Amino acid sequence: MLLRVRVTLPDRPGTLGQVARTLGVSGADIVQVVVLERLGGRAVDDFTVVWPGAARVERLLAGLAAIPGVRVDGVWRAIGAPTTTGQDAELLAQVAGNPADGLATLVDAVPGLLAADWAVAAVVPVDWASRGGGGEATVGHASWRAPVPPPLPEVTPLRARSMTMPDGTHYAIAPFGRAGLVLVVAREHSDPLTAAAFHSTEVDRLAQLVRASAVILGDRLDLVGAPPVVAG
Structure with missing residues (x-):
């Protein structure tokens, strides 16, 4: 393995x-x-x-x-092959090449890049700052290994950072900068193995990928988590 x-x-x-x-x-x-x-x-x-x-x-x-x-x-x-030079640029090219599925492409690829278990694009209420508690996040897209439902930490305030929960699960969080959308990546504790917390360089790498994807996808991100339009 x-x-x-x-x-x-x-x-x-x-x-x-x-x-x-x-x-x-x-x-x-x-x-x-x-x-x-x-x-x-x-x-x-x-x-x-x-x-x-x-x-x-x-x-x-x-x-x-x-x-x-x-x-x-x-x-x-580790999930998948080791990361190599140019993988981030290749991923962003895939996002740009098929923007309709760009968010799903990003979410599915990030766990492999960061040796994580799963990732989720979560959406928090746009008025989270005025709610005090931040508001409960909902799932916009989850990677294939994510639990159902995925255990999400408190993602507000919306800034790039890492955190570790009492059960030993490590998270890295990076906001897209629009529509209350944030990417959450998780490494779970699994005896007898103990995963390391996300290093600051890994959080920075995630934040750069998310910011670049936000520029590429633009207004498409505003539709994530929005209720479907029903024809009258």
């Missing part, structure tokens, strides 16, 4: 090699490494690995924990 392993490690020569060797000795086949952050002598890296289905993940965690200064932030199942 495909796993995403997020580690925080000292940003010094040799440490990344130690992590890579430990993953290999544990039985993992590394297919991609993405640097999420380098700051203050520390780095946050995402490793996408092929992991033998019958092997125990505890062996991998024990090996990484033995490396001085290394912290495992999360290990979780």
